[in-house]
Amino acid sequence: MKKPKVVVLGAGYGGIMTTVKLQKMIGTNEVDLTLVNKHDYHYQTTWLHESSAGTLHHDRTRIPIKDVVDFNKVNFVQDTVISIDPKAKKVILEDGELEYDYLVIGLGFESATFGIKGIEEHAYTINNVNSSRLIRDTIEYNFSLYNNEEEERPELITIVVGGAGFTGIEFVGEVANRLPELCHEYDIDPSKVRLVTVEAGPSALAGFDPELVEYAMNRLEAKGVEFKIGTAIKEATADGIVVEKDGVQEEIKTKNFVWAAGVRGNSIVEKSGFEVNRGRVQIRPDLRTPDYDDVIVVGDCAVIMNEETGRPYPPTAQIAIQMADVAAHNVKVMVRGGSEFKEFTPNILGTVASLGEGDAIGVVFGTRKLFGWMASVMKKIIDNRYLLKLGGIGLLLKKGKFNIFK
């Protein structure tokens, strides 16, 4: 008897957790399980703002897939997904093709540029290990260049972050913390460095309680961060960005422009013919796509509506990880030919945004607000909890964050 082929695309939070759960829930006698990923490692997307700022080495964010996936139970294919053909039930890879009976798409996010001119070409993004490491090295390179130039070039030591949402704020907090070290390393007068955050919306950290937002902005401003709120980025060029507020345009010269203002689902999903909204598939409650009973979407390529607010839940690691529980269960149901599909309901335990080592803001247990050290500890507990879930105590000890009293 032919075993059904299950293929999981992507080893991000959703994909790897689905795989790890499936390898425990269902035997190799029942299923032929394959995981496809571009790299041989999983990485913690929620820690990348630290690697980008250079405050946490990217190797700390990476987990070798072989450390959490049992290659005796799972075929691991290191390759890049080019497209999916859901009608023919196959996946086109850079170096081949894969057929599937059941597919789990966990291909993650891309930056959304909202059509703003020049972002694609001139902005750096906190998307993956490679792009984050490049932000660190770009800042270092430009700071290094500064004292080698005949004329003053302030754009080299001006860092601009597009977006004061979750990622933008977390990144700027790390950079602010690192600036004293950077200035020392490169013999630069700290008073000459600019760290600017530009936000088109009416507030930083949209969705957070105003008291928390105020705390965050005060703390960051005290570290030298300039906020330009209600200010839209009109264009990015090789030498800076053009912003507009109340109809007045201004150029901010910078060679270090990081775009952290929006994400969308991986464009492979849209290109493969799935119906999407900002690259994300509006999935059924059991996580299957509207059109295909054999395709599940987890993580940032999926969109779930929050019935209370009437708006979609933001794509977070927390939701991706919770989706994996349901995805793994429903794959098992499909493989076994059952019909007891589980439905997915997000259970938002808490949301904590870091403001740099030792400081954070957050909401836990629904309404409990946290500031500063307490929030920072909570953030580390959340991170450590995930590692425990993914790879057990061994992984936690290897990759966990234990400097909670720092």
Place this chain on the structure above:
Amino acid sequence: MKKPKVVVLGAGYGGIMTTVKLQKMIGTNEVDLTLVNKHDYHYQTTWLHESSAGTLHHDRTRIPIKDVVDFNKVNFVQDTVISIDPKAKKVILEDGELEYDYLVIGLGFESATFGIKGIEEHAYTINNVNSSRLIRDTIEYNFSLYNNEEEERPELITIVVGGAGFTGIEFVGEVANRLPELCHEYDIDPSKVRLVTVEAGPSALAGFDPELVEYAMNRLEAKGVEFKIGTAIKEATADGIVVEKDGVQEEIKTKNFVWAAGVRGNSIVEKSGFEVNRGRVQIRPDLRTPDYDDVIVVGDCAVIMNEETGRPYPPTAQIAIQMADVAAHNVKVMVRGGSEFKEFTPNILGTVASLGEGDAIGVVFGTRKLFGWMASVMKKIIDNRYLLKLGGIGLLLKKGKFNIFK
């Protein structure tokens, strides 16, 4: 009675050693001694190839001037020399002027481009702390960029060194040693990285014994260095260099081109009207310039002929340091109105070229050839000996190289 004003320009090997000796030899009641330097630190030029490769932090090469110069005895002026007016006996600085009765010029070297098109604009140089740190950061930035590019761009991970003389070889040896770490840090397949040394002359390490040259080339080739000997660089561009051998031209694409093929004296000296040959003043045996009895030149701005070979001595730290002895004595003679000038005779104790940590070649005591570990230890002893001479045991313990058994 007016005290004579002695001004020393530059805190490189020659300038700082002259100052340190003078402050011991002659009291503040006799002389008004001023040291002018662009930075508030002295640095070890002979260690910069390590900072450039990223194998030794530049702070290890730096010594705060206040640690070796007694500011109660010496006026320290942190400023940039623009020009010298030897007729009016004054020095024009960026932020003012200084008058002198006796002047010591120790303004060091610049890269000589030999008029090769594009070197000035597109090559990195191992000239000072800023330019060396920039080489490290440029290589890291380009390696970081490599995995972010849609198309393969081998020029990002190709490092080309122009010149297989002392500095070029020492630099390439350090880079070769660091490559495994760089490839690991940036997830790059080491077999794709190229490390090329281009030398116009008929041999690497001109002036060294052929047996030593062969040893050096073999060792470096074993670490992956490609040598292109008898190959002239015709042009440097933003994307690489054009070389020519036996009338055949070839382009080598690189974003990491380091020019280490020649030095000349600081151009300020030539611009100030002193008669020079490749920027260097052909000084009298007592180190004074041919035209001015009150101006002494030490270090790389001075040229001394080797009577035996009929060629000038290469500008080295060793000679600069030895010149400082004579310079300080002769300044004292001038200040006191005597006539017992000392004449300078170089005493070449040894010449050791590093091939990267733990390996070197050299000649000591005239003809004794050294290889490998022995030569490497000798190199560190020479370095440590200088620190002891400059700042005593305290400085030696702080900045010395003690990993001699590594």
